[in-house]
Amino acid sequence: MSAVFGWLFVAAMAAVPVVFPDPYVLSVLTSAGIFIIGAISLNLLLGYTGQLSLGHAAFFGLGAYASALVSLGFDIGIGFGLRLRLDPQPVFVGFLAGIAVAGAFGWLLGRLAFRVRGAYFVVITICFAQVLRMVALNWVELTQGPMALIGIPPASLWLPGQGVVPLYTKPQSFWLVLGVGTLAFLLVRQVVQSRIGRALVALRENETLARSVGIRVTHYLVIATVLSAGIAGAAGSLFAHYVRIIDPDVFLFIYTVTMVIMVITGGKGTLWGPVVGGLIFGLMPDLLRGSAPPEAQWIAYGVLMILLVMFLPRGIVPAVAGLLPARRRPAPAIAAMVEPAP
């Protein structure tokens, strides 16, 4: 999809709070947007390296907790009679901390988990998210456990002339998510079109061949994981300061599954896939809410998912792109396949 279309989409989205200043619509779009950022980050891993991480909610949750704790401050014992204390910091510091902590854990998980592939890798990532959920549940002194972290301050922005402005209103939160989402999209685009991206695609397609041409496979997988985790951490941080209360359920498997579904139905390994899939699966539950009872909704949700996977196995974006006239594909492409070789 062309850049023009992309910027039109961003502009249209940015106009929504002006055209429909309906707080319900905005809150639905804002939470969908947060999950789309999560899906964009997952796509870097699942779509471009082909590694299925079923622990992606871990990075989301880490970003949420790190950001919330830094902006709330904490004072905890860390054994041997020592205490670790942090005074409340501005929210943007928390935001950066969320990205950094999630990225650091991404590095750690990548270093450990990429010793194995396939099912073993998937199991390690699931365990990773589960362990973090257990930590969040039980380290009550730091996380308040199941009592949840409450009173998380809203996101804030430094504006010239006005200083630090808290973003309380729905349109402000929405624009913030849109802005971060656009940055995440552009970052992922930059990465996949770079030398790193080509290395990732190469190792996804044929790892043995990739190693034989000298690609440091683990090195690139770890880079992808750190970037992916950092972006997911940013999404988690947005979530924490938007909802303003978080509990250990942010590590739940269902959040990972939601992001996986968004990526796969939209089209993994395409830049727009997670956006399209995220819009559909982020908005549909709320669009159906008025017209169908919850049971029927879940059935509709399930049926749509099955149909999409059956009829568009590569996802919506590749299927739609296949229908459009191929402008950049030179005509001889077909000839090459039918013509006898020299």
Next chain:
Amino acid sequence: MLRLEGIEVGYGRVAALRGVSLEVRQGELVSLIGANGAGKSTTLKTISGLMKPSAGSITWDGQPITGLSPREILRRGIAHCPEGRRVFPHLTVRENLAMGALLRHDKAGIAEDLEAMYARFPRLRERAAQAAGTLSGGEQQMLAIARALMSRPRLVMFDEPSLGLAPNLVEQVFEIVQEVRRQGLMVLMVEQNALAALSLCDRAYLLETGRVVRSGTGAELMASSDVREAYLGGRAFAA
């Protein structure tokens, strides 16, 4: 010169190579022949660092290279065209060729070599911007060979370069292999087509169940009765 001494490799607890020793000398084209599962591909993978030997040593120009990473080994001038899918199907032809030069930083030299490859394989120039997966089997093989040469290796290892190709293409591939050797590169080739492999090469090794059971010039191996029986159509169930 490449020298393997007593190389042992296993897949898990299954031994694939049980003490393989061989040499490729300056300017030589050496063939490895043998039945399926004899350890030919494993030998190449071990040389290129894709597999780690549990015993034995590999030396290259007198330096030990045993256990180095594929990247390090490629950097020292040994390129490997692995068996199976030979190209990155979703990268373009040009990107595939660039992958071959991944470890090089001499931009001018890379551009020069790219031009040389296009001149040698005009098909690749025509298809430069096309996904490699849309090429025919023969074109993909040419691309794989060109990619290996893009690293400017001193030794190239080809794994089954003729596998799955139509007879006229097989001939073409073997011509290219000889051309590569004539340019002064060392070649180590694994080939099922023993007759072709033996008639092309300077020397050959016959592998059976992970051991070298016979070695000599191509003509010597072709003349030996067990090679004739097992690999040159002397027996009905020959590979």
